[in-house]
Amino acid sequence: MWNDSSYAVADIFDNIENTVFPAECPVCSKRTGHIFFYRHRDCYGGAWVWCSNCRSSSHTSGKVPDWWINPDFVDSRKLTALPDVLEKDRIHIDKWVNILTDNIITD
Numbered sequence: 248m249w250n251d252s253s254y255a256v257a258d259i260f261d262n263i264e265n266t267v268f269p270a271e272c273p274v275c276s277k278r279t280g281h282i283f284f285y286r287h288r289d290c291y292g293g294a295w296v297w298c299s300n301c302r303s304s305s306h307t308s309g310k311v312p313d314w315w316i317n318p319d320f321v322d323s324r325k326l327t328a329l330p331d332v333l334e335k336d337r338i339h340i341d342k343w344v345n346i347l348t349d350n351i352i353t354d
């Protein structure tokens with residue numbers, strides 16, 4: 248079961264570009280926090296944040312970061328509001344996010 252009423256976990260979204268994943272969870276302080284986005288079109292899509300340890304999770308829809316690229320190892324047809332599919336692939340996903348954020352060009 249996921250605790251999807253825990254909005255505190257969404258604090259992980261605040262500083263993604265400077266975070267190495269898995270990130271420290273704002274709820275339980277373990278380094279088991281993950282994020283995932285799925286771009287539907289242009290800058291619009293879904294966003295997930297969750298913790299493998301305390302099972303806090305949050306899902307929203309809205310703007311996806313410009314640098315995000317949908318990975319081909321996640322089947323978008325299996326995505327739901329809860330991060331069950333993402334949790335199974337968390338090691339891949341963390342690696343993917345770290346690769347994408349290292350490539351951000353900052354001025």
Ligand SMILES: [Zn+2]
Pocket residue numbers: 272273274275276277279298299300301302303
């Ligand atoms: Zn946690």
